[in-house]
Amino acid sequence: MRKGVRVFAPASVANVACGFDLLGFAIDGPGDEIIARESEQPGLVISRISGDNGCLPKEIGKNTAGVAASALVHHLGQEETGIELEIIKKMPFGSGLGSSAASAAAAVVAVNELLGRPLSRQELLPFAVTGEQAADGAYHADNVAPALLGGMILIRDNLLLDWYRVPIPRGLIALVVHPEITILTKDAREIIRDTVSLQQHTEQSGNLATLILGLAQSNFEMIRKSLKDVIIEPQRARLIPYFEEMQQLAISTGALGCSISGAGPSIFALYSNSVQAESGGKQITQLLENQAIESQMFISAINLKGTFVY
C-alpha cells in the first residue's frame, strides 16, 4: 500500500484590527485538509480537489497548495519523487478567513510529513508563504504563520519572516461571522490608500502597542481600549453590507473589539468569555438572516495547535 498522510490546517484571522499585515491568529474551525500520497509517477501532481465547486486549478504552478508544496519539494531536491496531493476545501475562499493560507500550510506539512519530516514546523513557513503569495499577490505571513504554527503571531517583518508568538490571556474567545458574499483579497487590497496621515499612524501604533502589552499582561481593559482599526477598516467596511450594525451588536454584547477579518467579508470579535460571544454571534447571524444574507459563525479559543497531522 502506498504511504499517505492527511493534514488539517485551520482558518485564521489576519490584521486583528490595529495590526494590518502584522498580526494574525488561528481559530479551531473551519479549515482545509490535504492528503499527500506517494505516487509511482515522478513529480508532484494535484490528483483531486473537492469542496471548491470546481473553482480551483489543478495546475501546480497556479494552485496555492501546489506552489507551496512545489517550493518545498524543490528546496529538498525531491523534484523526482512521486507525490500526489488531494485537496479537500472545507472553507470558502475570498472569505477573509485565510483559506489560501490554510491550503498552503496544509500542503507543506503534508509533503514534509510524507518525506519523513526533514524540516521543522518553523522551517516550513517560507514555503507556505510562497504559496499564499500565489493566491493574493503579496508576500505576507499574517494568515499563514498562525495557520501553520498556531496561536497569535506578530510578524515584525514579512520579507524577513521575523515573527514572534504573542501571549494569549486565559479566557480569550474569538467570534467569527462569515456572511456569504464574496470579496477577493486583491480587490480589497486595491481600494486601500497607500498613504496614511501621521496622526492616524500614531493612533494606530499606540493601539497596537497597547494591544500587545495588554495581551502580554492578560489585561482585558487594555485590549478593549486598543482593539480598533482607524486606517484600514474605514476604507474596507463599505465593501461589507451591515458592517457597522454587526460591529455594534458585537460591542453591545460585550466584545472587547470587533473588526474585519483579513480582507473581509468575515468579521471577528474578541470576547473575554464564551457566553457573550455566543450571544453576539446569534444576534449578528440573525441580523444577516433578516437581510436575506446567509452566514456561518464560529466561536473558538485561539487555536494553539495550528496545522496538524491526523
Add this chain to the structure above:
Amino acid sequence: MRKGVRVFAPASVANVACGFDLLGFAIDGPGDEIIARESEQPGLVISRISGDNGCLPKEIGKNTAGVAASALVHHLGQEETGIELEIIKKMPFGSGLGSSAASAAAAVVAVNELLGRPLSRQELLPFAVTGEQAADGAYHADNVAPALLGGMILIRDNLLLDWYRVPIPRGLIALVVHPEITILTKDAREIIRDTVSLQQHTEQSGNLATLILGLAQSNFEMIRKSLKDVIIEPQRARLIPYFEEMQQLAISTGALGCSISGAGPSIFALYSNSVQAESGGKQITQLLENQAIESQMFISAINLKGTFVY
C-alpha cells in the same frame, strides 16, 4: 518660618525610535529643580529663575512651570493661596531631553506637596502636560509622563492621557549624548511631513509592537531588531550634525539601537550593559570634540523614580 518644598524632575527621552509621540523613559540626570514656598502675597508667582541664562519668562502664563502650577492651583481652587516658585534649570532647553517637561513635572509636584498633597502623582499628569503644551504647542505626554512618574511609559492616547507602564528588562542601560547645538522642538516638528506611506506605517508599527513585546519579555534580541525609526529619524537627522556617524559608533559599540532623543539634537542609545554604553559614549563625545562640538554624555539605567521631593 515659611514652609517650602524642593523637588527634582529628571530628563527624559521621548519617541524612543519607533514610538513617535507614544513612548518615553526617564533617565537619572540631568534634571530641573523647583522650590515652592508659601508667600504672604496671595496668588502664584515665579520669584526667581536661575540656570537659564536669562532666557525664560517669569510671567506665569508664559512659563512652562508657571502654566502647569497655575492649572493645578486653579483645579484645586487655591488661586488665593500665596505661592512663590523658584526654578533652578539644570538642563538645557531645546536639547531633546525634555527640559520643559521636567520643569512642568517639578512644578506640579512641588505645588501639590506644598498644599498638603491633595492629588496623587498620577492625578497630577494632566496639569503637567498643560505646562508642556505651553512650551512646544502640542498636547503630548511622552516626556512629561516619564519625568513625572518614572520608568518607561507608553501613551496610547495623548488626548485622553491613557498611559501604561512598559516593563524594563534588568540590565537595560541608556546612553544619552547632548551635542551643544540648539534645535527648537517647534522647528523640529515643522519639518515632519504629515503623511507616511502605508508601508512605512506597517514597518514602524511592527517594530513598535516587537519592541514592546521584547521589553515585556526581557528579550534583548527583539529590542535590537525593532529599535529603529523609519519615519521621523530620516527627516530630522539632517538637523543634527554627524548623526549617522554617532549612530554608527553606538551600534559598533554594541548598542541595541540608537536614534534621536525627542526632537534632538540629543541622541540616545540603549545597551544591555554599562561597559559598552561607556565605550559608546566616549567614542561619540570624542567624535564631536574632533569636530569642535561640545557635548555632555549621560549613562543611566531607566529612572524608575521620576520626580521626587528632597
